Amino acid sequence: MTALLPVLTLLIGLAIGALVGNRLASRSSGADSLDVDRTRDIANATLATTMRELIDVNTRQLAEATARSAAEAAQQQKSVHDLVAPVGEQLARLDQKLNDLENKRVEDSGRLNFSIGSLASLASSLQKETAELASAMKNTKVRGNWGELQLQRVIELAGMTEHVMYEQQEHIAGEGDSARPDMIVRLPDSKKIVIDAKAPMSAYLNSINATSDVERERLLAKHAVDVMAHVNALAKKNYASRVDGSLDFIVMFVPGDTFLTAAFDANPEFLEQAIAKNVFPASPGTLIALLRAIAYGWRQEQLAENAAQVVALGKELYERVGVFTGHLQKVGNSLTKATESYNSAVASLETRVMPSARRFETLAVAADQALPGVSPIDVTTRQVSLPELEAGPTEQNLS
Template sequence: MILYLIIGLLAGLIAGFFIGKSISGNAQNDNSSILDDYKNQIREMEQKLTQLTEKSQTEIKALTEENGQLKGRIENSLKVFEEQKEELQKTKTEKDQLLTKYSQAEATLKALEQQLDEQKKQVEEINKKFQMEFENIANKILKQNTEEFVDTNRKKLDEILQPLKENIHRFEEKVEKKFIDETKQRSQLVEQLQALKTLNENLSKEASNLTEALKGSNKMQGNWGELILERILEDSGLIKDEEYFTQYTDKNQEDKQIKPDIVVKLPEDKHIIIDAKVSLIAYEKYVAAENEEEQKRYLKQHIESVKQHIKGLSEKDYFSAKNLNSPEFVLLFMPIESSFSIAIRADNELFQYAWDRKIIIVSPTTLLATLRTIASVWKHEKQTRNAIQIAEEAGKLYDKFYGFVSDLEKIEKNIDSAKKSYNDAFTKLKGRGGLISRTEKLKKMGAKANKSLPTNLLDEHTDED
């Protein structure tokens, strides 16, 4: 728009120069004043051109700074992407470590169970051995002693066996306590192993979901691309459901339903259609390739994927929608800036390939600049509309004020007329031969009256007499 204005000013300057030259050649002495007017107009045009040039330079500088900021954001996004990739690798490593710990814990649990079984067998063997020894000792003592010494020997036997019984009892208590403690530890270990298993399953599930979102699922890629597109629209300054619309539904000239991702509204009821397309799988393989041969192969696949998106979008024939006044092209948005840049650098004819199919490829940087330009146009449009409405309201206000002043003038005339009528009536009431003097004479002549006129009227009447 600014370029057209500058060209128009230059054309005006050139035309003015030739007209001035013609006038100067034909009638220099007679039309000097006209020549001065043209010169003044040329000076004004030169001033306007200088102002427009300065304004354009300021806008270019602002756009350059904004482009730098956008590059910073893109670099941050790439950094976040690499961090997420590293986090995924870290998650996989932690998963492997947890699996190793789980296997070690299972082996430890089996060893503890085997050790516990062996200890049980040892306790049972000790009990049997002690019981057999006790029975042998008792039988020997009974055989050696007579019945008269039974009680005494029994007491002595109790004295001998009591410490041993107490030791055995304490041993049994220790064994039982150890068994209970080991049972508790085993139960806790089982719970911990179960928790580790659950955590491992959750980590595996999250890692799988993340991997699928980044590489495997076309639907997830599409949703992610639409999400990035909506964020750029939010940052552009455009108003949702007023200056742009999501998931817009319409029909084309063949009466087929179409659903572009985004429809951006322009002044004068015009529209631009945007559709997000993600080419990630081949691009990710290209980035992760370990040698040049793999890079070439995956780069070729990446470019082919972009071309397939261009071809598929062109076949949808969005710009022929019945209720949209759109130019005959659609913006194909690639949300990954580096994916866009690599494809463009590798295939110089990719833009022309898209243009031939009425598609324009845009990245986050170029799309944001375009949308902010549209937002600026809308702002100027609204300011223009507001100025027109203000002028209309000012005209209506002036008309109302004029009517009000006219009514005041009528009221003033009516007041003056009423005042004149009042003065005429009061003159008839007062003065020589007026009603006051006549009625007062009647009263003096003997007319009966219960009331008297105000003294101020009588005083004025007396003074006049």
């Protein structure tokens, strides 16, 4: 369209010029009307022809521009498609992954809800059982039985052997009163350790159900006082003088780490005060370590006894081998003497007996079968050559 502007401007100028000339011609006095009409017709025809040519040129250029625009649009569309296609594939894969994640989330959410429900049910059951246990543990006899049961489990975990490494509920007589400790542990050197498993726990169990922090702290402080009172009671029993071979301390077994920790928290000097009275507080973990050390000592003692028995057996075997070797040497000597006697008999047979017997053959009184010959024994017995026998066997070895 820009290239046609000069042509269009020229045509318009020609048309205006023709009109102006026509006006001027109409004003002149000597102009002929026929020439004016002819000139107008020629100008109109020229203008029409020029306009048709201009329209044809414009139409062709418009068609070419439209084709070029369509080709460029197609190329641009292809370029955009090539550029957007990978993004579309990535978006499709992302959408698939999002769907998979959503499905997995729904599945995991279902399992989580089920697990939460199971956990809530378990927590409710555990809370109920805990309440029942706390109610049962308020009974002194039940607490004692539970402590003894925990002590038995500790013994089993430590690998102790009853009636060899320890005794349970052994009666101890005394002046005016008697005692029955829960366990007496035997040591390899005939020493003993007394263990008690009757620690108080009522105040601690009550503190679990306390409704306020003040009440809980008061009950925990009472728990520490109760445990310390039990320490004093054990110290007064003086097991060291009543049990033969007992060490100068007693182990106070507390069947749970929490009970002992609560006493330590309420009374930071509790451990020092208990040890000063020769009472050693022990939780299950501490007692297992102690009993395992004792069991290890028993195993080493057994190994030492076995080694001593092996030494004694080796000494006895050595002595018996010496006796047997002496007897064997006697047998060898006897076999040598027997061989020598046999060879002497064979020589006597060949030199003294057989010549007289063969004379019967010359007298025709011998049997059809000739007398067989007898060969001497050339094999000798092997002497036992041992350093122990060079000086000759002793009377003890030959007995």
